[in-house]
Amino acid sequence: xxxxxxxxxxxxxxxxxxxxxxxxxxxxxxxxxxxxxxxxxxxxxxxxxxxxxxxxxxxxxxxxxxxxxxxxxxxxxxxxxxxxxxxxxxxxxxxxxxxxxxxxxxxxxxxxxxxxxxxxxxxxxxxxxxxxxxxxxxxxxxxxxxxxxxxxxxxxxxxxxxxxxxxxxxxxxxxxxxxxxxxxx
Numbered sequence: 001x002x003x004x005x006x007x008x009x010x011x012x013x014x015x016x017x018x019x020x021x022x023x024x025x026x027x028x029x030x031x032x033x034x035x036x037x038x039x040x041x042x043x044x045x046x047x048x049x050x051x052x053x054x055x056x057x058x059x060x061x062x063x064x065x066x067x068x069x070x071x072x073x074x075x076x077x078x079x080x081x082x083x084x085x086x087x088x089x090x091x092x093x094x095x096x097x098x099x100x101x102x103x104x105x106x107x108x109x110x111x112x113x114x115x116x117x118x119x120x121x122x123x124x125x126x127x128x129x130x131x132x133x134x135x136x137x138x139x140x141x142x143x144x145x146x147x148x149x150x151x152x153x154x155x156x157x158x159x160x161x162x163x164x165x166x167x168x169x170x171x172x173x174x175x176x177x178x179x180x181x182x183x184x185x
Contacts, residue, residue: 005065006119011112013065013079013119015057020066021050023075027104033077036141036170037102056082062128064100067116077103079116081124084134088163093175098134099124101147108143114150118185121151125180133178134159138170148176152184 002017027033029040041049056063064080079101084093099120101113124130135153137144145155153176160172 002066006123007070008115008119010070011076011116011119012068012070012073013116014068016050016054016066020075021046024050024078027075027106028077028102030105032105033102036138036144036166038166038170053080053082062097062123065120067101067103067112075104076107076112077101077116079113079120081120081128081130081133084136086163086165088165089161089173090159093134093136093159093161096132096134097124097128097130098136099151100135101144113143114147117147117151121178121183122185125183131180135176135178136173138166139172139174140170145174145176151178152182153178154182 002015004012004014006013024046025043029046031040034040053063060083062081064078064082067076067079068074069076081097081099084096084098087094099117101117103113121133124133133153135148137148156175156177159175162171163173166173
């Protein structure tokens with residue numbers, strides 16, 4: 001079993017392990033789950049994404065992690081923190097750390113993304129020692145920005161930007177932020 005980074009009442013957040021690519025392709029690489037993320041990706045793109053997440057953990061000490069049910073180990077999705085790497089983002093965001101999540105559609109509406117995100121915010125402000133976290137989504141993705149608001153994040157319309165990697169209906173990318181001093185676990 002892969003190294004467990006955090007547990008919550010219902011979840012385990014762990015490093016990636018063999019077999020996770022297949023679970024990702026089956027449960028997360030679907031039109032419903034990737035609707036606001038640019039659509040499903042090829043096997044090569046997903047494989048590169050996994051390699052990037054593994055490198056990020058080794059280099060930065062943080063990345064996106066696998067999310068599984070604590071009771072049985074069922075793979076649910078991903079939640080984590082990572083550097084914002086797009087050149088389309090405003091200068092303040094480039095290289096800053098964002099928090100994000102992706103949950104399989106058959107698990108939506110159970111509060112799992114919020115539970116995982118709370119654990120990751122704790123890691124960000126604790127273990128990783130960050131002073132500020134950002135999060136980004138599209139205005140159409142109400143479920144995602146509602147999780148941001150449940151975390152205590154505040155909308156930052158001054159940092160919104162158009163990202164050419166996403167379709168017009170998912171632009172602009174909207175930004176939320178949370179400072180360490182405002183974090184309430």
